Amino acid sequence: MEQATLTLRIAPELRFFLPPRHRNTTPLHTDHDGTSTLGHVVESLGIPRTEIGTLYADGHPVDASHHPDPTQVIDVTPVPRPQPLPPGFDPPRFLLDVHLGTLARRLRLLGLDTDYHNDRDDPTLVRQANDQHRVLLTRDRKLLCRKALRAGAHIHHDQPDHQLTDVLERFAPPLAPWTRCLECNGPLSSVDKGEVAHTLPAGTRATYDTFARCEACEHLYWPGAHHEHLTQIIRDAQATLAAPPTRQPSH
Template sequence: MNRSDVLLQIPAELQQFLPPKLRGLPVTVPADGDSTIGHLVESAGPPLPEVGALLVNGQEVGPGHRPVGGDVVDVLPIARPQAVPGFADAAPRFLLDVHLGALARRMRLVGIDTAYHNDCDDPTLVIQANAEQRVLLTQDRGLLRRKNLWFGAYVYGIRADAQLDDLLRRFALPLAPWTRCTACNGVLRAATREEVEPDLEPGTLDRVDTFARCESCNRVYWHGAHGGHLNEIVESAQRTVASLR
């Protein structure tokens, strides 16, 4: 390593954020005396919300620290489970960006307070996340790098089932299956057969005895033909949470 450079030691958990040609190799960046460690790390690839402690020559420093040539920086991953500021005694709330609709439906299915819109731009997402104190989930590194975002997290995985599993492990989230509307995130309440009868086909009433209605959008829910697949999602989530105890 050139003595005018800073060596960034990127762990396996964060290697995916590096350019492919740098993965598995030492990462060196010039030390100009002005750039902070936070800037150098994000310039290399990993967004700061995915970074845990930063060690310079073995000593922990903040992201505003300015390294000098010859420094060795250990970039540690987020420690799991990760705490969300302000939610020590309550389950955190989430906001998902426009590309995570399938994950949003699964999160609501298992009872996680999940806001989602399929037509929001990045500034609007940040405004809502900050105003409602929601963790912004995204696979857009640029969105996570916005300085005015109060709290965000990268969603790992390609398929929604894997994404949900990783999210549960990261935040050790409590579950309350079948309590939220998968369409609007509203709270579900039990409904009688008489209450829902005007909204359902007669054949449905003949086959089903238990109903719920969303308090926000009035959508009616019951276990139908797709119940088996939904049960599998819920049971898998419950196994993940149980494994963390």
């Protein structure tokens, strides 16, 4: 079958995903076999479907299953912010891949249900995300392109502060600081000092009176040397959610 050419206008926020030769090309012209769906065409350019918002053909919204006509001009937009989630995924719970350990701890600090392991392969991550109705966060674009994945998001930045801001702006989750274990994600509950005093270093026992314990792994917490830094992370997160939504980060 003779191939036709499609004309696509890719939103600036999504051009990072394109091959380098196409990132500054607008509009973008790409071959089309006449049978592939629009969703397949866009994904074949390197844009994960989890990052694709509304698709437009000649200004009219269409589904990813739309079969485009070569005469149509296609607009590809990013997901809106905050992003609506599939039924069962709201409020969001997260699953993070091996490269996002610091982000996982910060999400837990904010009270967000966040599972993280450094030994899970891609098929296992997708199954767990789907089975537990979690949003899979990753920097691996190929992982987000897996057809079975129901909800996921690409983490654009290397720096944990920027990663956290990106997640908060995209999903606007309700926060409950100091309620989850940073180590295992279990719930925290207050514990009387007398009950744990025998397990504490002498300096800690003499200095602090307020303690919390993880109900799952029994890790103990108290307002130690890093408390002010952690408190500032919480303040910044709350300010991010209170601010007007911003555009998706570009590169």
